[in-house]
Amino acid sequence: MSPSSTPVRASRPTGEGRVERATRLTAGAIVAIAVGGAVAAASIGLGAGMVAIARKIVTPARKRSDDVTIHGAELDGSTGVVTLRSTPDTRLVGDYSFWFDRGRGHARLGAIVSDDGRRITRVVTDVTGGDLATARSGRVGGWLYTSPADAGFETVDVIVTTPLGGAPAWLVPAEGGLEGPWMIGVHGRGVTRAETIRSLPVFHRASYTSLLVSYRNDGEAPRSVDGRYGLGDTEWEDVEGALAYAVDHGATSIVLMGWSMGGATVLQVVTRARLREFVAGVVLESPVVDWRTTLRFQGAEMRVPGVVQELVMRLLQSPRLSRVSGRATPIDFDRLDFARRADALDVPILLLHSDDDGFVPSTASHALAEARPDLVTFEVFDTARHTKLWNYDPERFDRVIADWLARLRPATVRRGRSGRP
Structure with missing residues (x-):
């Protein structure tokens, strides 16, 4: 019996059948090595494995393991x-x-x-x-403090309006008041806004007001309907709400700082947000510049075969198949790839990444820096691991950011186009 005539397919659940059909179309060489019932068993096993991996990528982990x-x-x-x-x-x-x-x-x-x-x-x-x-x-x-007050900063608890509702944020005013430059800190995957507290000292010394935000599905901000990560492809809308809050409360120019997946998120903000004209620059700490590169690296670390990695990404990007991961909409990996989309960027970027990151490889950061030397200042670490650059060398971390801020020009805002005063 040929693979195409196997009668088992008609009795499978709808989601599993879709995954199996996509698998066979994309990985015909794998299917061709077996016949009859073996094909059905292999397809079911591969499909189930793909779904499990896809769900793990986009599902927020509520508890982190003690390792x-x-x-x-x-x-x-x-x-x-x-x-x-x-x-x-x-x-x-x-x-x-x-x-x-x-x-x-x-x-x-x-x-x-x-x-x-x-x-x-x-x-x-x-x-x-x-x-x-x-x-x-x-x-x-890596995040040493649980609140800005732990780090010695006077803080105001505020609520940022997002498409899903009010999201809590910490506002740390500059000594001169809220009128002036602001920093918006965006945390990474699986953590909270406390991750970004380490950036407060250098921005506070530079007279920036800081707004450390939460976003959908991080356990503090409102949950999306599907409760799944968009890897930056949807979270940017919540950060756009933070832009609006900053502009409405005195920000004349804004620096976005993203950590890990927060880096992927702020790159979406500066290319898609309505108020992006207020952004003077971006600081990226251990960022995801290209999700394909990151997921391939993590898949290899878990010994997931390369062909399965590619199929999982195809699944998450498919308008029909992505729903088996729990997501309501597909993820656009092309739109999230700024190693290839470097020409879409038009604001100065300070890139901070360690070559021994161990979780998000620095290769895509190197590619972005090489593609846009006119915009990107790249500070390469070699021993700091993932999102622990401040912990490893706080003096260097603060010095590099302070020097970059000193050279940064305020955003040139064309008043009226955004509808803001």
Whole structure:
């Protein structure tokens, strides 16, 4: 019996049948290696695997796993030392957050005391919640502070109007007031606006008002109807709401700063938002400049065959098939690829990326910098991992941004076209 005459297909659920048909059309060479019932079994297995991967890409994880073993802690109150499994992240110099007890406990880690390659002992500078002495596992986080107040900043809780409703944000006014330049901080995938607090000191010293925002499906802002990430292809609309808030409250010029997926999001803002004329420049920290490059890298790390990776991306981009991932609409990977769409950009960009990122490869950032040397200033790190550049070298991080801001010209806004005063 030939693959096309297999009777099993008619009895499959609709979504599974669609995935299997797309798989056979795109990967005929794989299907051709089997016959009869083996084709049906292979197609079902491949289709189910593709759906599972696609769902993982676009589904927000409500809980992050504790992936670092705790071998013991010696504490005097909220300070002391902790011994952890030695990993690329636990070995990074600098100050970091350490979450334990499934996110219910939090400590701040400082200097490295010892490291034998298997176990590493670090200074604990503060325990802000939970019992680290009894914890058995945790995870390292780059964002050191849980609120701007933790970092010593006077903060106002505000609500930004988005297409889905009101989204909470932190407003940190400049010393001279709200009239003047603003920074809008946009966090990455799977975290919250607290990730962006590390950018406050350098922008505050440069007399910028800062607005650190939430966006759909991050656990703080309103949920979209499908509850799925758009990888920047939909989240930009919420950041456009932040642009409107800034303009309405005194912003004369705006710098967007995006971290990881937040980088992909702000690149959509500067090419699609109605108020993009107020944007004077963009700072990108460990950004996703091209999702295909990132997903291929992550797929290879998980040992997902290359042909399956390509099929998953085709699925997510297909108007018919993307719904099996849970998304209401497809994702346009071409529109999200600024290594190829570099000509669409027209604002200065400061790119900060570490070549050992380990999660979002820096290759697309290099490609963007090479394509637009007239717009892009690229500061390459080599040991800082993903979104931990400030933690690894805060002096360099702040200096590079401060120097770039000093050279940045305010946005030239044609008043009236946007309808804003």
